[in-house]
Amino acid sequence: MKKDAxxxxxxxxxxxxxxxxxxxxxxxxxxVLETTQPAAIRRQVALCEAVYEGEATVEGxxxxxxxxxxxxxxxxxxxxxxxxxxxxxxxxxxxxxEVVVDAILAKRNLGTTMDDAPIVVxxxxxxxxxxxxxxxxxxMRGHTLGRVIYRGSALPNTxxxxxxxxxxxxxxxxxxxDGIFCQKLEIGAVVRAGDVAGxxxxxxxxxxxxxxxxxxxxxxxxxxxxxxxxxxxxRCKPEYCTxxxxxxxxxxxxxLEAVLHLHHQHPKTRK
Numbered sequence: 001m002k003k004d005a006x007x008x009x010x011x012x013x014x015x016x017x018x019x020x021x022x023x024x025x026x027x028x029x030x031x032v033l034e035t036t037q038p039a040a041i042r043r044q045v046a047l048c049e050a051v052y053e054g055e056a057t058v059e060g061x062x063x064x065x066x067x068x069x070x071x072x073x074x075x076x077x078x079x080x081x082x083x084x085x086x087x088x089x090x091x092x093x094x095x096x097x098e099v100v101v102d103a104i105l106a107k108r109n110l111g112t113t114m115d116d117a118p119i120v121v122x123x124x125x126x127x128x129x130x131x132x133x134x135x136x137x138x139x140m141r142g143h144t145l146g147r148v149i150y151r152g153s154a155l156p157n158t159x160x161x162x163x164x165x166x167x168x169x170x171x172x173x174x175x176x177x178d179g180i181f182c183q184k185l186e187i188g189a190v191v192r193a194g195d196v197a198g199x200x201x202x203x204x205x206x207x208x209x210x211x212x213x214x215x216x217x218x219x220x221x222x223x224x225x226x227x228x229x230x231x232x233x234x235r236c237k238p239e240y241c242t243x244x245x246x247x248x249x250x251x252x253x254x255x256l257e258a259v260l261h262l263h264h265q266h267p268k269t270r271k
Contacts, residue, residue, distance in 0.1 A: 001263045003027055005098040010089055010112070012048030012063070013040045014215075015123065015139065016103035018248025019255045020047060020081060021061050026256055031072055031095065032063065035087040037222070041215035041231050044187050044242050050083040052218070059243060069095060092116055099259050102127065105139070107157045119262045121255055125157045134262050137254035139247070146250030148258045162247070165234035167209055173216070173230030175223040176203040183219040188212060188241045197230050207232050214241050 005028070009020055012032045023030050038048035047063035049056040056063045062080040066072055069091050075082040084091065089111065092100060100117040104110060108126040114133060122132070124139035129149050136149040141162030144155070161168050175181065179201035191197065191207040197216055198205040200223050207213070207230075214233040223229055233240055244252075 001028065001098065001260065004029060006031060006095060007099040007101065007259070008033060008089075008092060008095065008097040008117070009101045009103050011103035011105060012038065012046060012050070012083060013103070013105065014042040014046045014245065015105060015248050015251055017045055017047045017058055018244045018250075018252040019101060019103055019123070020063075020252075021059060021244060022249065022252030022256045023259070024061055024081060028259075029076055030081050031069075031097070032081060032083040033086045033089055033091070034083055036085055039217060039221055041217060041228060042187075042241075042245075043215060043218060045244050045248070047081065047083060051085060056083075089116070098263075101255055101259075102133070103255075119259060121258050121262075122154075123251060123255065125154045128153045135258040137251055137258060139251055141247060145247060146254040148254050148261070150258075165211070167234050170208050171211070171232045171234060172228055173197055173205055173207065173232065175200045175217075175225055175227040175229045176205050177201040178224045179222075181217045181219065181221045181223040181229060183216055185213055185216065187214065187216055188238045190236065190238070191232060200225075200229075205229060209234055210236075212236050212238050212241065 007030045010033045012034045040046035050063040050065045064075045066082045072082040097117045099119040101121045102112040103123045120133040122136045127136045129136045138144045138147045138154045140155040177200045182199040185197045192210045195207045196204040211232040211234040215231040217229045
């Protein structure tokens with residue numbers, strides 16, 4: 001694949017960032033498309049933070065917000081990744097990418113088709129390889145994490161987080177009410193069960209286990225009752241807050257494999 005071939009990644013959350021990091025580390029050129037208000041939890045390892053801050057850096061990879069597609073070239077020239085607010089992917093037809101990776105992780109397809117690019121990869125459930133994309137990468141923790149599927153779909157969403165340090169659903173913090181989220185603790189804080197990490201509409205969001213606050217919604221983010229709004233890591237290693245997870249890198253490796261395999265096998269593939 002030529003170095004100037006364009007790869008568009010839709011989404012800049014923590015799993016998407018693992019994919020972006022893998023692709024950029026392999027010398028490929030990436031443009032990230034995001035929403036106007038990203039709601040990442042693991043914000044220290046999510047390049048979508050560039051939407052709010054103008055720039056974001058994860059493990060040495062710098063992302064810069066741009067306001068128009070024409071500004072991407074100057075960011076690439078700096079060795080950085082451009083991030084464009086384009087939730088509908090309206091620029092895809094004009095940009096004519098070689099690859100589109102849907103890393104929105106909405107658990108359903110929000111409009112990606114095999115006609116978006118010669119190579120289209122979907123991450124997680126909601127896609128079917130051979131129907132709306134050329135390959136799907138598994139996101140479920142376990143034996144098949146990061147595996148590339150060239151015919152069929154990823155495992156269905158169970159709504160049960162994967163085990164980390166012996167905990168699954170208990171480590172996820174959820175908004176207690178509808179309203180604007182108020183952040184009370186910083187990412188990396190050592191917490192105990194019962195500590196108040198955030199608040200919505202005057203109701204506290206308490207930590208459910210001891211550990212390190214690995215992620216939390218940004219202050220001022222609109223939230224709804226039951227929405228994932230925080231993540232406690234029971235392994236108690238603050239350094240994990242600033243590095244891509246094993247899951248993110250496994251998924252990213254799967255995407256890189258899919259892109260190179262499909263390019264080698266069918267460089268002109270379209271549905």
